[in-house]
Amino acid sequence: xxxxxxPPSASGSPGQSVIISCTGTSSDVxxxxxxxxxxxxxxxxxxxxxxxxxxxxxxxxDRFSGSKSANTASLTVSGLQAEDEADYYCSSYAGSxxxxxxxxxxxxxxx
Amino acid sequence: xxxxxxxxxxxxxxxxxxxxxxxxxxxxLSTNGVGVGWIRQPPGKALEWLALIYWNDDQRYSPxxxxxxxxTKDTSKSQVVLTMTNMDPVDTGTYYCAHxxxxxxxxxxxxxxxxxxxxxx
Numbered sequence: 129x130x131x132x133x134x135p136p137s138a139s140g141s142p143g144q145s146v147i148i149s150c151t152g153t154s155s156d157v158x159x160x161x162x163x164x165x166x167x168x169x170x171x172x173x174x175x176x177x178x179x180x181x182x183x184x185x186x187x188x189x190d191r192f193s194g195s196k197s198a199n200t201a202s203l204t205v206s207g208l209q210a211e212d213e214a215d216y217y218c219s220s221y222a223g224s225x226x227x228x229x230x231x232x233x234x235x236x237x238x239x
Numbered sequence: 240x241x242x243x244x245x246x247x248x249x250x251x252x253x254x255x256x257x258x259x260x261x262x263x264x265x266x267x268l269s270t271n272g273v274g275v276g277w278i279r280q281p282p283g284k285a286l287e288w289l290a291l292i293y294w295n296d297d298q299r300y301s302p303x304x305x306x307x308x309x310x311t312k313d314t315s316k317s318q319v320v321l322t323m324t325n326m327d328p329v330d331t332g333t334y335y336c337a338h339x340x341x342x343x344x345x346x347x348x349x350x351x352x353x354x355x356x357x358x359x360x
Contacts, residue, residue, distance in 0.1 A: 130285050162342045162345045162346070164341075164342070164345070164346035164347075166286070166347075168286075173335055173350040173351065173352055173353055174278075174286065174335070174347075174350055175350070176341070176346060176347060176348045179341045179342055179346040179348075180341070180342055180346075185341070185348055217285065217286050219286075219288070219346065221342070221345040224299070225302060226301075226302055227288065227291065227299045227300075227301070227345075228276075228288040228291075228345060229288065230278075230285055230286045230287060230288060231285065232285045233285045233286070
């Protein structure tokens with residue numbers, strides 16, 4: 129049982145937008161602006177896509193954006209492309225005792 | 240160019256202790272603010288954060304695994320070592336080390352390729 133809740137799957141057609149949610153609690157997502165999103169292709173290591181809720185590391189396309197409202201963070205992928213098909217994981221800082229927690233992952237399918 | 244590489248046994252027996260080494264390149268663990276973490280992933284399942292060590296030797300552990308984990312660093316060798324005691328088949332999975340270069344070690348911007356560890360008698 130992961131600490132953060134994500135939908136198991138999401139899908140969209142090329143060019144469309146899709147939103148993936150990540151629900152935590154007032155002790156993690158709701159309390160800190162340290163939400164990150166990772167993309168993982170099959171048999172590959174995760175790749176950081178978003179950090180601190182909405183910041184993009186260098187090299188990540190601006191089609192990827194992040195936001196947060198209360199205890200739920202969201203990843204929006206706009207202009208879907210075939211290469212966006214992957215698993216996406218959210219994570220959040222959860223204080224000095226729990227430190228970092230992950231979501232259960234969302235499999236994004238590009239139809 | 241920052242790279243990390245995990246090494247260690249691919250097969251361990253139940254109750255044994257697992258020792259994994261992460262060899263760093265392109266950055267130093269003696270640099271203020273730097274952290275290296277370990278994250279694992281059972282086959283077909285989600286990521287699970289395990290531990291983090293900072294440049295100043297400050298350590299953080301997953302509460303659920305705290306009693307079984309130890310993370311250490313050898314700055315001269317550019318290595319971070321994770322030990323996990325009393326291994327069980329449920330600990331089977333891919334173990335990643337990662338550079339905690341953002342948000343004060345709370346997110347990971349460079350990852351190793353991962354090493355698959357199987358726990359079986």
